Structures are given as C-alpha cells and as structure tokens.
Amino acid sequence: MQKALILIFSLASLCGCSTLAHKQEEPSNSLILAEPLAVPFQSEVELARLEEILSRADLNNDQRAQVFYRRGVVYDSVGLKALARRDFNRAVQLKPDMADAYNFIGIQAISAEEFEQAYEALDAAIELDPKHEYAYLNRGIALYYGDRPELAVKDLETFLSMQPSDPYRILWLYLAEQKADPAAAKARLAYNATRLQGDLWANQLVALYQGKESEEDFVEGLKKGVDSNRALAERLCEAYFYLGKLHQAKGDVGEAINFFKLSLTTNVQDFIEFRYARLELNRMRRELSHKAG
Structure with a gap:
C-alpha cells in the first residue's frame, strides 16, 4: 500500500491573494497533509x-x-x-419514484447554491421514502446554507434520532443550532456528547467543539490508527472542514479559509466535507470582496 505522504508545514504558507485583505494570525500548530487522492x-x-x-x-x-x-x-x-x-x-x-436520485439532485443543487431546487428535490426524496436518512441530512444542510436554521434544526434532529451516537450527526445539529440559538446549541452539544460510544476518531471532533480537547492535541491525534494514504486523506478532509467551521464561528476568517483549503487538498470528492469546503470558500470570498468594495 502506498505510504502516506506526510508533510509538516506552516498554515500561513497557504494564505492566498484572496485572503490578503484580512490579517492572518500565525498558527500555533504544525499540520499534516496527505497525498491528494x-x-x-x-x-x-x-x-x-x-x-x-x-x-x-x-x-x-x-x-x-x-x-x-x-x-x-x-x-x-x-x-x-x-x-x-x-x-x-x-x-x-x-x-x-427514485428517491436516491432525488437525494443526489438535492446535493448537487446545494453545492451550486440553488437552494429552492435543493428543497424541491429533497422534499421529493423524503416524500417517496420517509425513512431516507440522508435526505433529512441533506435537506437540513440545504436549509442551513439557505439561512433557515430553525427548519434545518428539525431535519437534523430527525437525522440524529436515527443514530444518536453518531458524532457527525451531533456536529451538524450543533452547527444549525448555533445559528438559531447559540446558548441552546452549547447545552444540547453537551447532552448529545454523553451519547457517544466506542473509540471512533470522530468523537474527538465533538470533544474539540466542546473545548475538552485542544486544537494542537486534536491535530496531533489525526495520525493515530491510520494505515494508508486514503484513510489519512479521508480523515483530514473531515478534520480540516470542521476546524474551518470552528474558526469561522470564532471570527477567525483567515484561518477558517485556510482550513477549508486544506480540506480541498485531500481531493476526497465524495465526502460532504469536501463538497461544502468549496461552498464555504466561495461564500467567504464573496463576503470579503463585498466588504472590500
């Protein structure tokens, strides 16, 4: 199996022209890269x-x-x-009556920021198959990016209820609730964290968002248990996306942009984190351009 290409480098080296309008902070951590898939x-x-x-x-x-x-x-x-x-x-x-195809049409529409088309497709998927778990996730994400966080919370609650111990489901619900009610989001995150089971590496994401694990320790732990470049790339795609969202919520625009870029360097095309890292970058660049103008 191809040995993972691990590069340690400064986050500041990834700063592009699009972020020059925003002052960059020197990062405290060295970061890991995988060879793009x-x-x-x-x-x-x-x-x-x-x-x-x-x-x-x-x-x-x-x-x-x-x-x-x-x-x-x-x-x-x-x-x-x-x-x-x-x-x-x-x-x-x-x-x-192909619910799975409507689900993918919805995903494609979210990536293109065509939210009305996304709602329509995902509504169809859920109407055809009310137990289609990922249609609830994707409609929740569409509503989240479409600035309807209260409705997003309802779908993401449904999605979490189907697997209450899934750390990714916990995080997406938190992201939506954070937009709708930050105080309630923090309390719900603490409660949902008690449902985590086993030693899934993604449980560390929840610990990171709770402030129970430092960013430095989190990044250092990303290499643990990884035995291939693919496994490393998939883990980094997820980790850097959620680090980007964490810094975005803190107002660290420059670092958030860099983490979304890092997620994209993995080239894990079929992960939702890869899809929405690009969407996040496009939105943040537009916002920076609007402020600069």
Missing part, C-alpha cells in the same frame, strides 16, 4: 462498463434509470459533477 482505476473501468450497458437496446425504463443513477454516483465520486447531475436527472425522468 487520484481517480481510482476501478471507477474508470466501471464507467466504461456502464456506458456499454447503456448502449444496449433491451433495457426497460427502470433498468436504464438504475444504470443512469449508478453512473451518476460514479461521476460524482470522481468530481464530474455536471455529468453526474445530468445522469441523476435522466434517472428520475425514466423512474420518477
């Missing part, structure tokens, strides 16, 4: 196979919709978002 050869093979299947004339509409959906998932996982969105739309045209 490449497109898996298996994905290329699968895309070729799916193309071959679609060329057959004997597929019925349901079968063709399933193949379009699967190809959309693969396109999405390798970063070909426009092609993925086209295939998801083709899938629901052929099979209008």
Whole structure:
C-alpha cells in the first residue's frame, strides 16, 4: 500500500491573494497533509462498463434509470459533477419514484447554491421514502446554507434520532443550532456528547467543539490508527472542514479559509466535507470582496 505522504508545514504558507485583505494570525500548530487522492482505476473501468450497458437496446425504463443513477454516483465520486447531475436527472425522468436520485439532485443543487431546487428535490426524496436518512441530512444542510436554521434544526434532529451516537450527526445539529440559538446549541452539544460510544476518531471532533480537547492535541491525534494514504486523506478532509467551521464561528476568517483549503487538498470528492469546503470558500470570498468594495 502506498505510504502516506506526510508533510509538516506552516498554515500561513497557504494564505492566498484572496485572503490578503484580512490579517492572518500565525498558527500555533504544525499540520499534516496527505497525498491528494487520484481517480481510482476501478471507477474508470466501471464507467466504461456502464456506458456499454447503456448502449444496449433491451433495457426497460427502470433498468436504464438504475444504470443512469449508478453512473451518476460514479461521476460524482470522481468530481464530474455536471455529468453526474445530468445522469441523476435522466434517472428520475425514466423512474420518477427514485428517491436516491432525488437525494443526489438535492446535493448537487446545494453545492451550486440553488437552494429552492435543493428543497424541491429533497422534499421529493423524503416524500417517496420517509425513512431516507440522508435526505433529512441533506435537506437540513440545504436549509442551513439557505439561512433557515430553525427548519434545518428539525431535519437534523430527525437525522440524529436515527443514530444518536453518531458524532457527525451531533456536529451538524450543533452547527444549525448555533445559528438559531447559540446558548441552546452549547447545552444540547453537551447532552448529545454523553451519547457517544466506542473509540471512533470522530468523537474527538465533538470533544474539540466542546473545548475538552485542544486544537494542537486534536491535530496531533489525526495520525493515530491510520494505515494508508486514503484513510489519512479521508480523515483530514473531515478534520480540516470542521476546524474551518470552528474558526469561522470564532471570527477567525483567515484561518477558517485556510482550513477549508486544506480540506480541498485531500481531493476526497465524495465526502460532504469536501463538497461544502468549496461552498464555504466561495461564500467567504464573496463576503470579503463585498466588504472590500
């Protein structure tokens, strides 16, 4: 297995021209990088196979919709978002009751900040499958970024109720509640943290947000239990996104931007943290440009 490429460097070295208008603080930690993930050869093979299947004339509409959906998932996982969105739309045209495809259409719309389209698609996914866990997550995220935090909280509460010990679900609910009611968010985070189980590394994210673990210790712990570059890249994609959100909430705009950039360096295309790190950067750059203008 390819050895992880671990680079220790100063966060300040990542400061780009877009952040010069905001004073940068010297970071206290050295940070870790993984080698960015490449497109898996298996994905290329699968895309070729799916193309071959679609060329057959004997597929019925349901079968063709399933193949379009699967190809959309693969396109999405390798970063070909426009092609993925086209295939998801083709899938629901052929099979209008495909909740999974509507869920992905919603995700694509969030990334493009087309929130009304996201709500419509995710509403359809939930109407078709009321137990579709990730449709609640994604609609909650759409509402969060669409500046409807109170509604986002309701969906993210539903999502958390399906797996109360999941640290990621706890964090997304906290992020939405923090926008709606910061005091209540802090109290709920403390309560939800008592539900954490096992030794999942992501439990440390919750400890970090509670202030029970320092940022330095958190970053140092990111290497523990990692045995491949892929595992490291996936962990860093998540960790740096949530560090970006943490600094953003504190008003540390420069450091937040740098952490979102770090999340993107992993190239973990199919993680929500990767998707929304780019969205966060776009929004923060617009805000900085507006203030500068």
